[in-house]
Amino acid sequence: MVAEGEFPTEELKVQDDGTYICDNCGEEIVVPIDPSEGESQEYTEDCPVCCHPNVISVSVGSEGEVNIDSRSE
Numbered sequence: 001m002v003a004e005g006e007f008p009t010e011e012l013k014v015q016d017d018g019t020y021i022c023d024n025c026g027e028e029i030v031v032p033i034d035p036s037e038g039e040s041q042e043y044t045e046d047c048p049v050c051c052h053p054n055v056i057s058v059s060v061g062s063e064g065e066v067n068i069d070s071r072s073e
Contacts (some may be wrong), residue, residue, distance in 0.1 A: 015033035015066050033058065040057075041056075042055065053072070054072060
């Protein structure tokens with residue numbers, strides 16, 4: 001039972017992976033999502049197809065939806 005003024009604590013379900021399109025070769029790349037890193041993440045990753053570095057920005061919404069953007073480094 002939840003006391004008045006309190007909210008039930010449910011763990012937010014976040015998808016396990018997402019995709020981005022490499023700016024250099026145009027391939028769709030699958031990346032894992034680590035929700036323990038927070039709702040806003042940014043890191044650089046080399047494309048596994050062409051080795052071109054991409055800056056990956058991940059945002060996790062309030063409902064657990066994931067948005068991934070990328071740009072050339």
